[in-house]
Amino acid sequence: MTTQIDHELIEAAAHVARTRCRGDNHTMAAAARAQDGRIITAVNAYHFTGGPCAELVLIGAAAAQGAYELDTIVAVGDRDRGVVPPCGRCRQVLLDYFPDLKVIIGSDDGIRALPITDLLPASYVWADHQLDAEN
Numbered sequence: 001m002t003t004q005i006d007h008e009l010i011e012a013a014a015h016v017a018r019t020r021c022r023g024d025n026h027t028m029a030a031a032a033r034a035q036d037g038r039i040i041t042a043v044n045a046y047h048f049t050g051g052p053c054a055e056l057v058l059i060g061a062a063a064a065q066g067a068y069e070l071d072t073i074v075a076v077g078d079r080d081r082g083v084v085p086p087c088g089r090c091r092q093v094l095l096d097y098f099p100d101l102k103v104i105i106g107s108d109d110g111i112r113a114l115p116i117t118d119l120l121p122a123s124y125v126w127a128d129h130q131l132d133a134e135n
Contacts, residue, residue, distance in 0.1 A: 094116050
């Protein structure tokens with residue numbers, strides 16, 4: 001099921017990617033819309049030990065701003081790479097924290113927004129709130 005694309009989020013992430021991603025340490029930006037309408041942005045922190053992706057940094061930045069419920073998220077790469085889908089680790093973490101989240105991804109068919117559950121079908125259930133939602 002495709003949902004409405006939030007172009008304002010894509011532009012917010014693209015702006016951060018253009019203006020804040022410099023060098024090899026910060027190559028991806030993410031933007032998410034909180035349920036109260038605020039847009040939160042973040043960049044990745046690359047490190048050879050597996051530093052956090054922009055989507056994971058965004059979860060912490062959102063919590064620091066009191067935004068505990070996110071509606072939609074998107075990641076954009078530097079150097080005009082455009083919209084990039086989340087990696088497997090990010091998909092699992094995003095699902096665990098926000099089971100109703102919509103994720104904007106790029107594909108051969110263009111840009112589309114999908115529920116996080118479509119990006120990680122038959123997923124591992126880690127969080128208690130997921131168990132409650134399934135019953």
